[in-house]
Amino acid sequence: MYVAVKGGEAAIDQSLRLVAEARRGDPEQPELSLLQIRQQLRLLVDRVMAEGSLCDPDLAALALKQAAGDATEAIFLLRAFRATLPRLGYTLPVDTASMRLQRRISAIFKDLPGGQVLGPTYDYTQRLLDFTLAEAELGTVPICENRGAQMGTVPEVPPMGTVPSLELLDQEGLIERQIPLRDDPAPGDLTREPLRFPAERAVRLQNLARGDEGFLLAMGYSTQRGYAHSHPFAGEIRYGALEVEFVPEELGFPVVIGEIELTECQMVNQFAGSKSEPPQFTRGYGLAFGHCERKAMAMALVDRALRAEELGERVESPAQMQEFVLSHSDCLEASGFVQHLKLPHYVDFQAELELVRKMR
Amino acid sequence: MRDPNYAFAYLDERTKRMIRRAILKAVAIPGYQVPFGSREMPLPYGWGTGGIQVTAAILGPRDVLKVIDQGADDTVNAVNIRRFFERTAGVATTERTRDATIIQTRHRIPETPLTERQIIVYQVPVPEPLQRLEPREAETRRMHALADYGLMHVKLYEDVARYGHVSTTYDYPVLVNGRYVMAPSPIPKFDNPKMHMNPALQLFGAGREKRIYAVPPYTSVESLAFEDHPFEAQRWHKPCALCGAADSFLDEVVTDDRGGRMFVCSDTDYCGERRQRKEAA
Numbered sequence: 001m002y003v004a005v006k007g008g009e010a011a012i013d014q015s016l017r018l019v020a021e022a023r024r025g026d027p028e029q030p031e032l033s034l035l036q037i038r039q040q041l042r043l044l045v046d047r048v049m050a051e052g053s054l055c056d057p058d059l060a061a062l063a064l065k066q067a068a069g070d071a072t073e074a075i076f077l078l079r080a081f082r083a084t085l086p087r088l089g090y091t092l093p094v095d096t097a098s099m100r101l102q103r104r105i106s107a108i109f110k111d112l113p114g115g116q117v118l119g120p121t122y123d124y125t126q127r128l129l130d131f132t133l134a135e136a137e138l139g140t141v142p143i144c145e146n147r148g149a150q151m152g153t154v155p156e157v158p159p160m161g162t163v164p165s166l167e168l169l170d171q172e173g174l175i176e177r178q179i180p181l182r183d184d185p186a187p188g189d190l191t192r193e194p195l196r197f198p199a200e201r202a203v204r205l206q207n208l209a210r211g212d213e214g215f216l217l218a219m220g221y222s223t224q225r226g227y228a229h230s231h232p233f234a235g236e237i238r239y240g241a242l243e244v245e246f247v248p249e250e251l252g253f254p255v256v257i258g259e260i261e262l263t264e265c266q267m268v269n270q271f272a273g274s275k276s277e278p279p280q281f282t283r284g285y286g287l288a289f290g291h292c293e294r295k296a297m298a299m300a301l302v303d304r305a306l307r308a309e310e311l312g313e314r315v316e317s318p319a320q321m322q323e324f325v326l327s328h329s330d331c332l333e334a335s336g337f338v339q340h341l342k343l344p345h346y347v348d349f350q351a352e353l354e355l356v357r358k359m360r
Numbered sequence: 361m362r363d364p365n366y367a368f369a370y371l372d373e374r375t376k377r378m379i380r381r382a383i384l385k386a387v388a389i390p391g392y393q394v395p396f397g398s399r400e401m402p403l404p405y406g407w408g409t410g411g412i413q414v415t416a417a418i419l420g421p422r423d424v425l426k427v428i429d430q431g432a433d434d435t436v437n438a439v440n441i442r443r444f445f446e447r448t449a450g451v452a453t454t455e456r457t458r459d460a461t462i463i464q465t466r467h468r469i470p471e472t473p474l475t476e477r478q479i480i481v482y483q484v485p486v487p488e489p490l491q492r493l494e495p496r497e498a499e500t501r502r503m504h505a506l507a508d509y510g511l512m513h514v515k516l517y518e519d520v521a522r523y524g525h526v527s528t529t530y531d532y533p534v535l536v537n538g539r540y541v542m543a544p545s546p547i548p549k550f551d552n553p554k555m556h557m558n559p560a561l562q563l564f565g566a567g568r569e570k571r572i573y574a575v576p577p578y579t580s581v582e583s584l585a586f587e588d589h590p591f592e593a594q595r596w597h598k599p600c601a602l603c604g605a606a607d608s609f610l611d612e613v614v615t616d617d618r619g620g621r622m623f624v625c626s627d628t629d630y631c632g633e634r635r636q637r638k639e640a641a
Binding site: 008009011012076079080082083084086191192193194195196197198323327332333335336337338339340343344345346347348350351352353354355358359 | 366367370371372374375395396397398399400401402404405406407409429430431434435436437438439440466467468485495496497498523525527529530531546547548549550568570571594609610611612626
């Protein structure tokens with residue numbers, strides 16, 4: 001008679017078997033390879049790496065395969081794996097100005113040194129379903145000769161070491177300068193230390209960099225719709241590869257340990273000036289592993305909104321409140337806590353049941 | 361059998377040391393929430409990651425582990441966590457409260473009294489007792505620092521004024537060692553008195569919120585109340601339908617679709633042991 005939750009152990013085993021079956025699908029069909037996922041679902045792989053805080057496309061592809069394409073579940077797998085890795089040291093800061101560019105655009109200049117480089121983007125596609133892709137094995141495309149796909153009159157320059165377009169404003173003193181703080185203190189590390197409030201900008205950016213794309217998108221969007229006016233312009237968006245350097249203790253000089261792909265967005269925002277600062281443009285910053293443009297842009301909007309207090313602006317919208325934004329940006333924290341409602345709560349519910357009966 | 365691919369109890373030794381330091385600090389300041397570098401565990405946030413990290417940090421190879429959820433050993437999440445430690449630490453597990461050296465729990469304190477050689481680890485979803493009244497952590501931290509708990513007392517007072525009694529039934533706030541107001545985790549307030557002067561060490565882990573706190577053995581834990589409206593725990597009119605216990609927290613079990621109900625112990629080990637003893641007698 002008392003059967004409410006008995007048999008948990010056997011039920012879990014059956015459920016594991018079912019999920020494995022559901023993941024694999026029809027065994028007659030060939031199984032997805034990690035290389036296929038990595039190459040043909042590259043943007044999904046990039047998102048999982050960015051929010052998983054682990055730059056490893058192979059593991060991200062594996063996580064996606066194991067999670068049957070559920071991005072949050074894949075991010076979870078990657079983060080849990082990441083938690084078991086020892087921390088060997090810190091690489092040198094990367095200089096995104098030296099990026100080997102695949103894409104670089106600025107919305108605030110018609111043309112600029114280095115040119116507007118469109119690269120691979122869906123921006124100018126017409127969103128029409130391409131039925132030729134539905135015909136399997138025919139999905140080959142001609143190789144593009146000028147891979148950079150440059151616009152305008154700029155001659156062919158190797159798109160590398162291109163000056164960030166915001167420096168053009170900097171030369172006139174029209175944009176706030178980005179100078180490291182005195183003594184350039186080491187940034188906090190959110191993966192080792194818990195988030196404390198108020199959080200400094202370096203910590204906020206770390207939080208946003210691994211934050212959920214959908215959440216940041218909605219937060220950034222809200223700043224464009226009257227909740228924290230910030231009048232943004234896309235100063236520059238760039239995507240490309242960068243070498244990462246590390247100084248091993250026993251060598252004492254930097255060695256290149258690999259290359260990573262990054263997307264960077266610098267937003268330019270109006271600023272009316274304050275008692276101590278003349279009117280000028282301010283910056284919002286976004287950075288993500290791989291090709292995650294929407295994420296980087298949204299992050300830059302939110303970063304700028306979160307600087308409200310520092311810039312003497314009134315804090316009245318959710319996107320400006322760091323406790324609101326930073327405490328709710330992590331997809332694992334959010335997904336876990338929302339879904340924990342599936343766990344049994346009958347003891348608490350019993351207590352509430354008694355209360356409601358008593359109150360009636 | 362222990363899975364050799366992972367470190368003992370999953371976490372690496374440095375992480376465990378970091379957690380143990382947080383635990384030591386928590387024990388030294390009863391009821392104070394110690395921030396710690398919570399890791400992503402292979403179970404989701406909100407499903408016991410704080411408790412799991414605390415258990416992983418204190419677990420030794422000779423420990424005997426019991427895991428309960430809603431008082432029961434066989435609920436799915438309890439099964440899953442127990443299996444996790446069987447797999448990663450290879451420790452002995454038990455369903456008997458008496459035999460356990462470490463008890464990880466969600467939402468209950470066992471009915472069988474705990475002893476000095478036991479540690480109870482609570483899974484905590486929301487460690488901040490003031491969060492529902494003041495969502496900003498910078499503010500609640502200040503309130504704890506100044507022992508400024510007026511907001512909480514006003515909330516309790518408003519309950520009394522409106523309903524004639526405090527309307528909190530679980531996660532009922534307590535004052536620890538006369539200093540810090542603490543969330544006892546979502547245990548029913550029925551369990552609150554068990555925390556007071558308990559011989560066992562009580563540890564609380566909140567993974568998602570990245571906090572650890574503790575109630576050392578034999579520490580005063582007082583449920584907040586007023587002199588003219590003293591704290592009162594739930595009571596039932598009938599004893600457990602299975603074992604006849606009149607002193608345990610009862611779950612209401614629906615027995616048919618015509619409104620039939622029975623009340624049985626939520627602590628399955630306590631209920632089972634009582635029934636066994638009855639049969640033997």
